[in-house]
Amino acid sequence: MIPPNVESEVRLSALVVCLFLGLASFACSKQKPAETTQPVVSSTLVPTSLDGKALADLGPAPSFNAARTMQYVKEIAGFGPRPIGSENHKKLEDYIHAHLKGDTVEEDAFTADTPEGKFPVRNIIAKFPGTREGIIVIAGHYDTNYPLRNTGYVGANDGGSSTAILLEFANQLRGAKRDGYSIWLVWTDGEEAVKEWTATDSLYGTRHLAEKWQQDGTLKKIKAFLLEDMIGDADLNIEQDSNSTAWLQSVVYQAATILGYQSHFFGRTIPIEDDHLPFVQRGVPCVDLIDLNYGYNNVFHHTPQDTVDKLSPKSLEIVGTVTLETIRLLEKIK
Ligand SMILES: [Zn+2]
Numbered sequence: 001m002i003p004p005n006v007e008s009e010v011r012l013s014a015l016v017v018c019l020f021l022g023l024a025s026f027a028c029s030k031q032k033p034a035e036t037t038q039p040v041v042s043s044t045l046v047p048t049s050l051d052g053k054a055l056a057d058l059g060p061a062p063s064f065n066a067a068r069t070m071q072y073v074k075e076i077a078g079f080g081p082r083p084i085g086s087e088n089h090k091k092l093e094d095y096i097h098a099h100l101k102g103d104t105v106e107e108d109a110f111t112a113d114t115p116e117g118k119f120p121v122r123n124i125i126a127k128f129p130g131t132r133e134g135i136i137v138i139a140g141h142y143d144t145n146y147p148l149r150n151t152g153y154v155g156a157n158d159g160g161s162s163t164a165i166l167l168e169f170a171n172q173l174r175g176a177k178r179d180g181y182s183i184w185l186v187w188t189d190g191e192e193a194v195k196e197w198t199a200t201d202s203l204y205g206t207r208h209l210a211e212k213w214q215q216d217g218t219l220k221k222i223k224a225f226l227l228e229d230m231i232g233d234a235d236l237n238i239e240q241d242s243n244s245t246a247w248l249q250s251v252v253y254q255a256a257t258i259l260g261y262q263s264h265f266f267g268r269t270i271p272i273e274d275d276h277l278p279f280v281q282r283g284v285p286c287v288d289l290i291d292l293n294y295g296y297n298n299v300f301h302h303t304p305q306d307t308v309d310k311l312s313p314k315s316l317e318i319v320g321t322v323t324l325e326t327i328r329l330l331e332k333i334k
Helices: 004-021 052-056 066-078 087-099 156-173 204-215 246-258 313-333
Strands: 104-114 117-128 130-141 178-188 222-229 238-241 265-270 286-290
Touching (some): 066 087, 066 156, 066 313, 087 156, 104 204, 117 156, 130 156, 130 313, 156 313, 178 313, 246 265, 246 286
Parallel strands (some): 130 178, 130 222, 222 286, 238 265
Antiparallel strands (some): 117 178
């Protein structure tokens, strides 16, 4: 959990960076490019509670249908811009629901008051029950950038990849008897700022959901909150986000190492503001898996160049399998 003063510092540093670079307002959402520290996972992050026997008992590596996930990305990007309040956004809601037929699905729907007016916001939640007490949440946003709505921006990576990977997780979980924690998949909405990224103009869906789950007691049951955002870049470099929970990052890193994918993880450390923050602030263990170096110097982020040709099924597979392996490790640890 980050103390409030850290959060305000983060925002302040973001503001300074924005002013300094003279960037358009939308360019700064999510990223606070503070100092880059060299790798990586410090020794204090290495999990100690997994012994050799537990690791040997893991069984075969998880499988993940990356080709199908990539196909979802193409179909989702094919809808065009999908900002909150748009027709395309509604079409995507229907598309997600169509892929979850027969699953246990709930919505957290409300009206968000934004600097651009009132908008309907809907978080979509699919629940896959396990035999064990506790919930692991995998979340990712499905709305696309609002200020770029008239530029042809399709958000293949930013919005598309997260929506698609969650649909594939649903395919993996559907019909399989889970011997572990319940898994809840959350397609978050209103992640993007409508005007300029601030604490109140961003994260509309997750701020609402975290508050709701705090009030109804759900938050206490969440063992881990795994957020995925912009995970399709063919040149995949998942950041080590300093706002995420260190011990949970170490489990992710161990999962990546088991699968031989660790070189794609945690090469630089930066603080990231994303959908996990409302949960971090309430004490939920969170990790944000995000690649904020999308094209050299992040040049494709929040531009009409965020298109399907920049992505690769291999990256989706890396994040998909590491996520599933992380869940298996979490179920071994506690
Ligand atoms: Zn974005």
